[in-house]
Amino acid sequence: MAFQLANIAGRAVLVADGAYHDLSRLSGGAFSGDMTEAIERHGELHALNENLDAALADGSLEGADLGPPSPAPSKAFGIGLNYRAHAEESNMEIPEYPPTFAKFPSCISGPNDDIVLRGTAVDYEVEVVVIIGTAGRDISQADSWSHVAGVTGGQDVSDRRVQFHATPPQFALGKSFDTYGPIGPLLVSVDSFENPDDIGLSCGVSGDPRQSSRTSDLIFDVPTIIEYLSGICTLNVGDVIFTGTPAGVGAPKRQFLGEGDVVVSTFEGIGTMTNHCVAP
């Protein structure tokens, strides 16, 4: 049975109908409550989810202190130019291999955490994010989804000035400022989706719609990305893959993020993230 996992104040919980259930309590102590353990044992969450009793819920999701669904990944990857229209708006050619960069794990933050602006060319990038649940190397496309604990949402917040102010461009630094990697709100199991390769995503800035697409429009889909990355390095439990952003980012035609902006990102079957942009 499909499950929804969340991180509330550092504790792993299962979510159903807007209420959350502490995983340690639910499992009679078989799970410690640690998020990474829950991600690694994702196969066991399906059965536990069948026993959720609404009357015994530990609290409501509304107003809960949500943390990132993978709080301590060994690696966070970003895929650039992975939607045709976004590659075109960036005046870049359609790539032959998935253009990959690192977001250092220290940038990962919770789904409703503030984005602390550290520049005047800071951009939003709504993205579907996958979390590795079963470690592996040389994973075939056919096996790729079975290595994924679940799908979540994310913003690959990017400082365009730092990204491009050195030669060659330094995507890793421009995209790794603290707070520039909010992910969430829930980690949703792959079997929740009729087709995990066709998930809707959108975002708006202070009420102005900016981006809207579906992952069925990805140039490199999730199986292709996982096969490619795992052919180079071992994918570990909790590793995070930002799968790319659709057209509509701030650069070069629209506005960058400013103090007071509110970025609202919505992911079909996963939920909504709300991030306030604040001064340092």
Ligand code: ZN
């Ligand atoms: Zn991105």
